[in-house]
Amino acid sequence: MSLKNTENFFVLGLFLAVLGLISAVLLAVFSDMVSEPIAAAELRTTNEALKQILPAFDNQPSEDKIVLKQDDMEITFMGAAKDGKLVAVAASGERKGYAAPIQALIGFDLDGKIRAVLITKQNETPGLGANVCHRQFKKTIFNLFEKRPEGLAPNSFLDQFNGKSAVKGKNWKVRKDGGRIDYVSGATITSRTITELADAVAQCFLANRAEIIAKLSPAGGNEK
Incomplete structure (x- = not known):
């Protein structure tokens, strides 16, 4: 394997690692953004159900x-x-x-x-x-x-x-x-x-x- 190919693999690996890190950060941010509205919606659903049986x-x-x-x-x-x-x-x-x-x-x-x-x-x-x-x-x-x-x-x-x-x-x-x-x-x-x-x-x-x-x-x- 030539030195040039080794460098290319290194750059590709580094690029994929950075891309993966960015994806993980975006996913964490998105999850945090939607978790509160989802929890609020679930609470409303539960409370509406409770009103029907209590x-x-x-x-x-x-x-x-x-x-x-x-x-x-x-x-x-x-x-x-x-x-x-x-x-x-x-x-x-x-x-x-x-x-x-x-x-x-x-x-x-x-x-x-x-x-x-x-x-x-x-x-x-x-x-x-x-x-x-x-x-x-x-x-x-x-x-x-x-x-x-x-x-x-x-x-x-x-x-x-x-x-x-x-x-x-x-x-x-x-x-x-x-x-x-x-x-x-x-x-x-x-x-x-x-x-x-x-x-x-x-x-x-x-x-x-x-x-x-x-x-x-x-x-x-x-x-x-």
Whole structure:
């Protein structure tokens, strides 16, 4: 190899190194620029979801939270407060579905009864598993021109959990597995996953209720 070729390789290597450094700096700057807007957007999305499954609150539930484990699953509990008193609790958990992880946000009254289940992330099969997760107001010929109703849209599968409380030693199961939860035909795995997810979150709340309420209650507004 001639000296000239060696010099060319050195210059090329130096050029690529500088180019890589510039790219890394630009990527870091861009990431820093977009991280705050992304975080703000995610917070808005979470707060909007919380408003659908919890009673009126005047705090920031996503900032008042604790993380516990149940069945190797991390569950984030958030406290909703009104006028300095804890009024409800929301919990977020995730479990592997048919196609990908399914994430749910579940609202609880302080006595442990489920207020509502909302699926916040899923990638199940369109027309099958996805129908188990989606909440939507259906348009018919009778309500075509009516204003969209306020509140949480219905979902016959998810609404089965409303008002349910976990019972120690008794797990919720779909009817196909010997339980009492109706499942959606053609989407058994998705139905089973959400049932197991809701049960795990409810069981965790049952087992740690006193700790959760004590830690999420505003100072001076402890609940029993």
